Amino acid sequence: QVQLVESGGGLVQAGDSLRLSCLASGLTFSDYNMGWFRQVPGKEREFVAAVDWNGYGTYYEATVTGRFFISRDNAENILFLQMNALKPEDTAVYYCAADLNWGRMVAGQPRDWGQGTQVSVSS
Numbered sequence: 297q298v299q300l301v302e303s304g305g306g307l308v309q310a311g312d313s314l315r316l317s318c319l320a321s322g323l324t325f326s327d328y329n330m331g332w333f334r335q336v337p338g339k340e341r342e343f344v345a346a347v348d349w350n351g352y353g354t355y356y357e358a359t360v361t362g363r364f365f366i367s368r369d370n371a372e373n374i375l376f377l378q379m380n381a382l383k384p385e386d387t388a389v390y391y392c393a394a395d396l397n398w399g400r401m402v403a404g405q406p407r408d409w410g411q412g413t414q415v416s417v418s419s
Contacts, residue, residue, distance in 0.1 A: 298322045298408040300392045305413030312382050312417070318375040318392030318410055325349070325373040329401045331378045332366060334388035334415075341391065345377060346401050355402055360386075382417045389414050 304316040316332070331346035345356045345366040354366055365378040375392055390413055395406035 298394060300394060300408060302390065302392050302404075302410045302413040305390060307333070307416045307417045307418065308382055309417050310383055310417055313380045314382065314415060316377040316379065316390055316392075316415070317334060318377075320375065320394060323394065323408075325368075326345070326370040328374045328394045328396055329398045329405060329406075330368055331367075331393045331395075331401045332375075333391045333393055334348045334386075335391070335412075336388045336401070341404070343402065343404050347375070347414035348398060348399075353398075379415070382415075384419045386418045387415060387417050 299321045301319045308314055327349055329348050332344040333341050334344050335341040343357050345364055347354050347366045347368055351368050363381045366374035367376045392410040394408040395401045400406055
C-alpha cells in the first residue's frame with residue numbers, strides 16, 4: 297500500500313521560503329513520477345510541479361516557475377518542494393502525489409495521494 301506523508305508546511309510571511317517534504321513508502325520510489333498539487337477551499341485541486349522517476353525531468357505550473365523547485369532523493373524515498381518568494385496567493389493545502397504514468401501526473405490525475413500539509417502566507 298502506497299503511503300505518502302507530507303511535512304514542512306506552516307505560516308510564513310510574504311517573501312519567505314519553505315521547503316516541503318514527502319516521505320514515500322509501500323512503493324519502489326525510483327520507479328514513480330512524483331508531483332505536488334495544492335488546493336484552497338472552494339476550488340479544485342491544481343497542479344504545482346512534477347518530477348520524473350529519475351529526477352532529470354521537471355515541469356511547473358506557470359505561476360510558480362522560477363520560485364518553486366521540485367527535487368527528489370531516490371535513496372531516501374523523499375520528494376521535496378522548495379518554495380521561495382512566497383505570496384499570499386500560494387496559501388493552500390499542498391499534496392504530494394505519485395504515479396507510474398507521467399501523462400496522468402501532469403494531467404492532474406495521479407493514482408496516489410498524501411493527506412496534505414497546510415501552507416499559509418500572510419501579507
